[in-house]
Each structure stands twice: as C-alpha cells, then as structure tokens.
Amino acid sequence: MEDWMLAALIGIGVYILFSLIIYYFQDFFLFRPEKLPADFVFNYKDLDFEEYNLKTAEGAMINGLRFRVENPKGIVFYLKGNSKSIKGWGKYARDFVALGYEVLMVDYRGFGKSTGRRTQKTILQDLDVIYQQMQKHVNQKHIILYGRSLGSGFAAQLASKFKPKMLILEAPYYSMRSTARQFVPLLPVTLLIKFPIPTYQWLKEVECPIHIIHGTNDQLIPFSTSLQLAKVNAKRTTLHTILGGGHKNLNTFAAYHHILNLILTESFTIPVQSSEDSSKESPSAGKESSVL
Template sequence: MTFLKWIAIVLGAGYLAGLALLYVKQRDMLFPIPTTERKAPAAAGFPEAEEHILTASDGEKVIVWHVPAKPGRPMVLFFPGNGDFLAGRVSRFKDIVADGTGLVALSYRGYAGSTGAPSEQGLLRDAAAAYAFATKRYDTRRIVVWGFSLGTGVAVAVAAEHPVGKLILEAPYTSTVDVAASLFRFVPVRLLMRDQFRSDERIARVTVPLLIMHGTNDPAISIGFGERLFALAREPKKLVRFSGGGHENLDNFGALETACEFINGGKG
C-alpha cells in the first residue's frame, strides 16, 4: 500500500507539474512567432505595398502593409494566422491585389518587426489600429475583413464591433479554448487558458455577408469547428468545404478564386 501510495503521489505531482508548465508556456504555444525580423515589402518581393507603423492604444508599434485600392475597388483587411509573417504571404497578397483590390495586412505585436508580446487583448488592440488606418482611407462598405486560422478570431471581433462590408473566415474555430480542449483532453484548459478568442459568442453580432472556407482534412482546426461557427452565424452566409483540403493549402483547392468571387459581388 505504501508503494502504491508513493506511485500515486509521484503521478499526481507529475500531472500538476505538467499543468503548471502548460499554463506558463501557453502563449508560446498559441503564438509560435516564426520570426521577429522586420522586412520591407520591396525586400520581400512586394514593391506594390507600402509599409506603415501604427500605434496601438497601449502604445505598441505594429506594422501594416498597404496596397491602395484602385478607384471603386474593395479593400481587404487581412489578419494572418499564428504562424504567419507578412513576407511569407507575398504570393497570396499579390493574387489578392492583382485585379485592383486593395490590401491592409497586419503584423501582430511581437511578429516580424512589431513591438510587444502577443495576447488576445493585444491582438485586438492591434486590429483596432489597423481598422482605424483602413477607415481613414476607405468607406467601411468597401472593407472586406479576411481572417485566416487564429486570425479568424480577430476578424470576427472586428466585424462584430465595427461596420465593414463583408467577412471571410478561412479555417475558423468556435474558440481557441475549444480547439485546445480537443487536443488536451486530460487537461482543464477551460480553467487555465487565458486567450480564448470566443468567436462563438461574437459571431451573432456580425450582420454583413459571411463566407467561411474550410478544408475537410484540416489537421490543425477540424472542419467541425468551422461548421459549428457557421451554424451560429446570421444570414447571409455561405460555407465552402474543400474536399481533401488541409490547413495551409486551400489555395490549391480554389480558395482564392472562391474568396475573390465573394469579394467582387457574391453575398453567400
């Protein structure tokens, strides 16, 4: 009995130590910053874009890349995923702006030249600064908010609180805590997770046309999360399932064409 008691104590201590480590490291896991190096658009092969440094409401300096929209064309306000950096998205950005559509793409705090350290509230402050930058230059009806992966939570928050024209969510989730709970089934993540990005609680306040795109084989964010979020959203809305699509490769399955059609007139 004494031996079993000690085994239980050791296992319990190990479990608690694991919980403590997860709690301390949770933001490193949620925000795996790929690079802190600042690279100008031209150096990244995107001379069409202008770099601007914005000041968030708490004083952090965040970078956006801006390609001015041609007269009468819409403008995409793009919020990337947690493993993205702007220079790594140049190929897609070029495709987005090829028809004269404008672009404002945000580098979150701590990412690729922006100051500070990421958190949910921090990213929402950064997004507010990017939105303010966009609305100084464009009518809100021309603004299409586009979020990818983690950025869908940021995009939903913006569209729920501010006037925009349309909303695109690529590989979205109901909340990051739902995704984490599905991965760490033996951990009380709902009690421990600080940055939960509750899109499920915000999406009903989005009243503009909505497009959700999700791959059926997404290994990072199961399509079930996107389907649940879609069910909570208001009309007009459209869900496009890309059969065989993963997380990072939806352009290979027609996501860019689907998004551009939506941007240029489709209402779901």
C-alpha cells in the same frame, strides 16, 4: 506509504506539472513568430505596396503593409495565422489585388517588426485602432475582413464591433479553448488558456454576410468546426467546402480561387445541396457550397 497512495501522488504531480507547462509556455505553443530587424526591407517585385508603422498608446509599434491597386473596389484587412511574419504572408495579397482590392496586413506584437507585450487584450486593442484608422480613409461598406486560422477569431471580433462589408474566415476555430481541448483533453483548459478567443460568441453579433472556407482534410482544425460555426449566425453564413483541402494548402486548390472570385466579385449565388445526406442537415446549419 501504500503503493496506491504513492502512485496517486505521482499522478497528481504529473497532472499539475503538465498544467503549469501549458499555462506558462502556451505562448510558445500558440505563436510561431518570425522576427525581423527594424531596417528590414520588404520586396515584392510584382506588387505595389507601402509600409506603415502604428505606435500604440503604451509605446508598442505595429508594423504593416498596404498593397495598392489603381481604382480599388475596396480594401481587405487580412488577419494572418500564427506563424512567421508578413514578409512571407504578403504573397497572399496577390489573390485580392488581382480582383481589384487593396490589402492591409499587419504583424501581431512580437511578429516581424512589431513590438510590445502580446496578450489577447493588446492584440484586439491594436486591431481595433487600426480598423478605426482605416475608417478615416475608407467607408466601411468597402472594407472586407479576412481572417485565416488564428486570425479568424480576431476578424470575427472586429466584425462584431464594426460594420464591414463582409467577413471571410478561412479554416476558423470555434474557440481557442475548444481547440486546446483536442490536444490536452484532460487538463482544465478553461482555467489555463490565456487566449480563449471565443470566435463563436463574436459571430453571434456580426451583422454582415459571413463566408467560411474550410477544407475537409484539415488535420489541425477539423472541418466539423466550421459546420458548428455555420450554425451560430446561420442566416448570414455561407459555408464553402473544399474537398480534400488541408489547413495550409487551400490556396493550391483551383476551388479556393474560384470561391474567392465569386465572393469578391459578388457574383456568388447560394447553391442548394442536392445529395440526400446534405438535405438532411438542419435548416439552422447555414447555407453551404461544396467545390471539388
């Protein structure tokens, strides 16, 4: 066999092998769950909360926490990222509780105490049922959807289907397929990715105000992603830039808490960029605020 033919066959074999690895093991790459025993007891000494369990039609169990306040202004449905469980994510409820909002957090299937087979379809179905249950007790005009990283796509889908008060996305991705292309640019990700999560498509259908919060030093999901997303539904979208912010540390910036306070107290006014560079942005790019 000619050397070039052998090299070509080896190259094709390696390409197919990597494609199969991405297809069959992508759940491992995408999700980093922390599993908790069924009898695990949550403990937040400074927060008032109660635990919920929702049994799905096919028998899965979705576990969640509701952080309570007296005379709440509304409720934030917080959709977390791809790692750990609500055991660790619960600390982020403090930001919203301090501003008078209750918070609902749930673990996706296979995270924490939640059970069941995890697919994009089942996750979206679970979140849909939870939102509908929430509607029975809270008017939609008092529901805020908050999606962080992985949860941003799920939050966008819910906002496209229902009519919450507002949608807040922290470090969102354009789609999971586009994010995958950054890491495996030569593979056919359109065919391989089981969780395409097209955030940009769902944002087109959102009718409530959209706030995007993103750090300029995000090494996992580039800030440029939010610049793209801000153009999808520009009239309803405001992009909040945190200079120097990374992917996992926005809550350590005073600017993040300042922005969140302005958004949730509805005292946010749309600032107009004054620098020459920002004035050259397309008018369809959405409104933007920049905070040091």
